[in-house]
Amino acid sequence: MKKTHPAKSIQVLVADDHSFLASGVVGELKKEGIECVAVLISVANLISEYERSRPDVLVLDVSYGDEVTGFSALSDLLQRYPDARAVFLSQHDDDEVISEAYRVGGLSFIPKRKSSRLVLAEAIRQVHAGNTHLLPEIADQLARLSLQGLASPRAILTQRELKVFEMMARGHTNEEMAKVLGVTPRMVSINSQSVKTKLKVERSAEITLLAVKYKIIEP
Secondary structure, eight states: OOOOOOOOOOEEEEEOSSHHHHHHHHHHHHHTTOEEEEEESOSTTHHHHHHHHOOSEEEEOSOOTTSOOHHHHHHHHHHHOTTOOEEEEESOOOHHHHHHHHHTTOSEEEEGGGOOHHHHHHHHHHHHTTOOOOOHHHHHHHHHHHHHTOOOHHHHSOHHHHHHHHHHHTTOOHHHHHHHHTSOHHHHHHHHHHHHHHHTOOSHHHHHHHHHHTTSSOO
């Protein structure tokens, strides 16, 4: 009689800046036969940890304090590893956040207020299988946004422009931005003008209000 081997469990990487929440997620997923191979409280080193642990699926938050966002971290990872698969699990569930989660390459978005062991486990299984996972209410939101033609700064701006936009909203000068970004003040000026043109804004107050509205900076 041919000997059968149990199916290999799905392996995940969980990144949440609240360590106790991450531990809770790990414990709940274990009950569903899903193994956690790495836990991060920041996504600053996501690529190196992905290379080390090689998870089947990443479970990412959207924001990590003042650190790199889950969106930019996943975008960077997918440039190097286009087959990486991610579920976003976040307390932020505004229209723009959900839209951006899928735009940058996430395959599922689970609001923490809607999260349960079964919901998250099913999302991970679907994503592991290569499917895009959509909760019914998330599908409704995305359909409505598509009809409205909503476009957040994250969807319009390049990564460089988005960083310039964020720094403009925080009140940095061109010289300060140039030093941080490692470019010339003239290049920052070009980027700044591109940001203003694409977002159809001119005044500093408009830029700050727009950044707050789309949760790029905190009020």
